[in-house]
Amino acid sequence: MSRFFSFLCIFFLCLSFQGYGQKKDKKQSDDVIESSLKISDLCKREESVEKIKADVTPFKLDKISTQKIHYKSYSQVVEFAVPIYHSTKYKFIINSEGMPTNVDIRLSDKPHKQSSAKILKESSDKHLSYESPEDYSGTRIYVTIKIPADKEYQNDVRNRGCIVIGSGYSDLDF
Amino acid sequence: MKLKKYSFIALVLVTGLTMSCGGGAEMGDANPTESNDSALTEDVVVSEEDSDEPEFIIPSALQISSIFRSSGLVFVDGICNNPANTANYYSKFEKLLNFGAYSADLFYCVLNDQSQLSIQYLKSIRQLADETGLSGIFNAGPIFERFEKNIGKQDSVINIMLEFQEKTDMLIAEQNEEHTAMIIFTGAWVEGMYIGLDAARASENEMLRERLVEQMTILPNLIKGLEIQPNKNAETEGLQKKLVEVQTYFDSIEGLKGDDEYSYDISVMSTSHFVKLYDLMAGIRKGITKQGI
Numbered sequence: 001m002s003r004f005f006s007f008l009c010i011f012f013l014c015l016s017f018q019g020y021g022q023k024k025d026k027k028q029s030d031d032v033i034e035s036s037l038k039i040s041d042l043c044k045r046e047e048s049v050e051k052i053k054a055d056v057t058p059f060k061l062d063k064i065s066t067q068k069i070h071y072k073s074y075s076q077v078v079e080f081a082v083p084i085y086h087s088t089k090y091k092f093i094i095n096s097e098g099m100p101t102n103v104d105i106r107l108s109d110k111p112h113k114q115s116s117a118k119i120l121k122e123s124s125d126k127h128l129s130y131e132s133p134e135d136y137s138g139t140r141i142y143v144t145i146k147i148p149a150d151k152e153y154q155n156d157v158r159n160r161g162c163i164v165i166g167s168g169y170s171d172l173d174f
Numbered sequence: 175m176k177l178k179k180y181s182f183i184a185l186v187l188v189t190g191l192t193m194s195c196g197g198g199a200e201m202g203d204a205n206p207t208e209s210n211d212s213a214l215t216e217d218v219v220v221s222e223e224d225s226d227e228p229e230f231i232i233p234s235a236l237q238i239s240s241i242f243r244s245s246g247l248v249f250v251d252g253i254c255n256n257p258a259n260t261a262n263y264y265s266k267f268e269k270l271l272n273f274g275a276y277s278a279d280l281f282y283c284v285l286n287d288q289s290q291l292s293i294q295y296l297k298s299i300r301q302l303a304d305e306t307g308l309s310g311i312f313n314a315g316p317i318f319e320r321f322e323k324n325i326g327k328q329d330s331v332i333n334i335m336l337e338f339q340e341k342t343d344m345l346i347a348e349q350n351e352e353h354t355a356m357i358i359f360t361g362a363w364v365e366g367m368y369i370g371l372d373a374a375r376a377s378e379n380e381m382l383r384e385r386l387v388e389q390m391t392i393l394p395n396l397i398k399g400l401e402i403q404p405n406k407n408a409e410t411e412g413l414q415k416k417l418v419e420v421q422t423y424f425d426s427i428e429g430l431k432g433d434d435e436y437s438y439d440i441s442v443m444s445t446s447h448f449v450k451l452y453d454l455m456a457g458i459r460k461g462i463t464k465q466g467i
Contacts, residue, residue, distance in 0.1 A: 045344070063234040064340055066347050079228035083395075085241055085388055111228055137437070139391045142228055169237060 052166035059168030274361025356399035
């Protein structure tokens with residue numbers, strides 16, 4: 001019985017040293033990948049925020065949210081759901097000046113994958129604004145953004161950027 | 175002797191497994207920082223961006239307070255979480271939730287011209303910010319001093335509150351801690367709903383009741399936000415479970431659900447429904463704030 005226990009102990013000790021060795025190798029290999037990548041981030045959040053603040057007038061600034069985007073070797077579609085309330089009229093401003101390429105932006109009343117989604121606005125402008133109609137009955141506005149594939153991706157370049165979404169509202173008792 | 179032998183074996187097993195699994199920080203940091211551009215970081219981002227479901231943009235807690243206020247919600251002395259409770263929160267999760275709850279209380283007080291109470295809430299928020307790695311909100315500029323100086327001037331104070339909200343969002347984004355924003359908002363939402371439901375159960379203010387039902391469309395996003403927290407534990411799961419109970423009750427109200435996911439027929443809601451919703455929310459809020467325990 002005691003031999004069995006000794007064997008079990010030695011077995012697990014060997015297993016643990018092997019695991020530790022493999023982990024060390026993986027870490028070294030990750031370090032090599034990290035040092036060989038060239039990261040380029042064009043996000044200019046503060047500049048975008050200032051432009052949104054200037055454009056939100058005469059609506060009251062409600063919220064500014066920054067979405068970080070990492071380019072890929074393939075094109076991507078990202079979608080955001082912005083909650084809105086019936087008692088309020090909204091203005092949305094989407095600034096993509098912190099992106100290394102142009103992006104296609106679409107605002108709709110339902111997620112873009114739903115066939116009944118109604119397109120409210122479509123543009124590839126770097127600074128886009130949209131005011132919700134007073135009779136808008138939904139409780140979300142969907143912002144869908146198509147990001148092109150990154151041609152530099154295969155050359156170990158990682159392009160990054162950000163899209164800043166701002167919203168303002170009116171008709172509230174301030 | 176037998177016990178000693180087993181203890182030794184257990185020790186070896188634990189040592190072996192620990193070494194082969196590695197430390198948590200080395201293997202799986204769920205929230206890698208922007209500067210950490212390893213291959214692992216890239217993988218985490220891919221999984222987030224390739225999601226089929228739209229990413230929910232967390233609403234402004236200040237706007238929710240404003241909507242309730244403009245729907246006739248009046249100030250009730252003593253309903254908010256007592257600032258003296260600040261020292262009663264121990265885990266980071268509790269502190270973040272109450273950071274949110276105190277934010278809702280602060281907005282409620284500001285919108286109702288409760289100057290001195292507002293200052294106390296801002297102090298509580300600052301303390302919780304210091305304790306949760308968010309001190310940068312107050313260090314980046316003299317928010318607190320400007321708030322005190324402008325107290326009594328509602329427009330100026332609201333502008334400072336917007337700045338406070340923006341700085342909080344910015345700091346959270348810079349630290350790649352977006353998931354914590356959902357915890358803070360959950361605390362603010364529960365506190366705001368608790369205050370709103372307390373008024374709705376005692377009066378037949380239809381406008382306020384409509385605004386409260388409208389807020390319920392956000393609840394599924396809060397539940398999901400807790401579900402995807404990177405460091406889930408019993409606290410997170412407990413709160414999530416209670417929020418699911420509220421959602422289940424709300425969904426069970428006959429005739430309430432409309433044609434699509436987010437439309438409701440408010441006319442089916444009676445006072446007893448609001449009383450039940452209040453009871454559920456009060457239980458959750460008690461667990462968060464520890465008020466009255």
